[in-house]
Amino acid sequence: MSELFLYLFYFLCGGLFLKTVIEPRLIFEYPYFLAGIFIIFLVPQTIILYNQPYLVPNSNLVPIFSMCFLCLGMGALGYYVAPLIKLGNNLNVPLNLHKLKIVGIIYMALGYFFLFLINREIGNSDEEVTQLSGSVTIYFMFFNVIYIAFPIFLYFSFRKPNFVNILLTVLSALPTLNLIIFAGRREPTALFVLSIALTMFYQRGFVPPRAAIIGIIVFAMLIIPAIGDYREKAEEDPWLALTSLDLQESFKNYFKVEENEVLELAVAAHVLDSYSFHGEYTFGASYWNEMVFRYVPGQLLGTDFKESLYIGERTVVYRNGYQRPPGLTITGLADSFQQFSYFGFIFFFFLGGFFRYLWRISQTEGNLLVQILYMLCVIQALLSVTHSTVVFLPGIFFSFIALWGAALYAKAETEE
Numbered sequence: 001m002s003e004l005f006l007y008l009f010y011f012l013c014g015g016l017f018l019k020t021v022i023e024p025r026l027i028f029e030y031p032y033f034l035a036g037i038f039i040i041f042l043v044p045q046t047i048i049l050y051n052q053p054y055l056v057p058n059s060n061l062v063p064i065f066s067m068c069f070l071c072l073g074m075g076a077l078g079y080y081v082a083p084l085i086k087l088g089n090n091l092n093v094p095l096n097l098h099k100l101k102i103v104g105i106i107y108m109a110l111g112y113f114f115l116f117l118i119n120r121e122i123g124n125s126d127e128e129v130t131q132l133s134g135s136v137t138i139y140f141m142f143f144n145v146i147y148i149a150f151p152i153f154l155y156f157s158f159r160k161p162n163f164v165n166i167l168l169t170v171l172s173a174l175p176t177l178n179l180i181i182f183a184g185r186r187e188p189t190a191l192f193v194l195s196i197a198l199t200m201f202y203q204r205g206f207v208p209p210r211a212a213i214i215g216i217i218v219f220a221m222l223i224i225p226a227i228g229d230y231r232e233k234a235e236e237d238p239w240l241a242l243t244s245l246d247l248q249e250s251f252k253n254y255f256k257v258e259e260n261e262v263l264e265l266a267v268a269a270h271v272l273d274s275y276s277f278h279g280e281y282t283f284g285a286s287y288w289n290e291m292v293f294r295y296v297p298g299q300l301l302g303t304d305f306k307e308s309l310y311i312g313e314r315t316v317v318y319r320n321g322y323q324r325p326p327g328l329t330i331t332g333l334a335d336s337f338q339q340f341s342y343f344g345f346i347f348f349f350f351l352g353g354f355f356r357y358l359w360r361i362s363q364t365e366g367n368l369l370v371q372i373l374y375m376l377c378v379i380q381a382l383l384s385v386t387h388s389t390v391v392f393l394p395g396i397f398f399s400f401i402a403l404w405g406a407a408l409y410a411k412a413e414t415e416e
Contacts (some may be wrong), residue, residue: 001062010043012073013039013072016199017217024207027213028197028201030075030355034075041385060272063273064333071344075349078353079356086098086408089361090407093412097405101168119134121139146176147399159203168399176188181238183231184234184241187383191376194379202363225251231240255276267325272333286390289390291394291397354377358370358377407416
């Protein structure tokens with residue numbers, strides 16, 4: 001039975017990828033970039049688990065492979081038949097370009113300011129920071145506005161490539177490039193590349209060639225196993241870290257995983273095993289709790305008040321003495337299963353309706369703020385696969401508020 005769902009998953013990935021190669025412009029649409037994420041991140045791990053089933057609890061290959069197939073399949077189906085989720089209309093207003101540039105400058109300045117506060121806070125810490133907490137989480141939330149400034153200046157650079165516009169674009173890109181080069185962060189890398197590619201598509205009708213799409217997928221599959229090696233050296237010498245990478249060797253070693261090593265999909269299988277055994281699903285409580293965790297500041301409103309807002313949910317109780325390794329995500333497959341069992345695929349189904357509408361208005365209306373929202377949502381969709389589905393709503397909430405504020409300020413006055 002596990003082979004059946006595994007082959008169905010591969011067939012679906014292959015079909016969506018083949019259609020993307022035939023029609024390259026589809027790479028920007030939800031089912032097709034979602035398939036790319038599954039191929040890059042999950043397909044190699046499914047091969048490892050199939051060949052080394054001892055890495056997961058007994059009889060858990062069927063659940064994890066079926067969730068791979070169901071989540072991708074329902075995401076693709078939802079793009080065509082799910083109810084439309086009409087987010088973005090409030091951003092779709094005529095824009096005063098002069099005011100819009102001012103918004104970009106303000107957001108870039110805020111990004112640099114909060115980056116300074118983050119570095120100061122981390123620098124004053126006596127302990128090595130492995131996870132953001134306290135005031136740093138607030139600073140980081142506001143730092144994210146720089147990801148809005150960058151595509152704004154890209155837009156101006158494409159419209160009028162003068163010195164000022166190009167300089168502003170470079171300045172707004174520097175913090176992102178710093179995270180890419182010195183920390184090897186995948187999310188900023190994806191956002192940086194996507195911002196350029198989608199801006200070129202919206203402004204010039206550029207569509208990546210077929211060879212580039214295939215090359216990016218293959219390269220991303222090769223680079224993911226090597227990221228850990230790169231991060232170890234990049235902080236001190238990025239050039240040495242880059243030149244010393246052996247992508248082929250790292251990829252081979254990735255498939256030689258031993259019993260004491262870990263994979264995100266193996267962690268996901270243990271989550272599925274736990275919830276299947278206990279049957280105490282959270283029924284969506286985690287989505288609300290993540291919003292509370294991100295956006296209710298305990299430092300200002302009090303920890304007790306913040307705790308009172310959480311809806312009770314059971315912590316994962318792993319079986320057979322398993323302990324989740326620190327730093328590994330459970331993936332959106334396990335996270336959605338934790339909410340609604342196999343019906344967790346409903347998240348990806350409705351996300352299809354959300355992206356269908358947003359993609360439509362980003363093209364037909366040509367509004368820059370809507371297009372930027374689309375870029376940011378694509379990254380959150382990526383994280384919904386690699387990390388968890390609960391990060392999607394809080395991930396776009398602040399960005400939407402910041403874009404809405406930009407729309408209010410930069411709205412062009414129309415003659416009555």
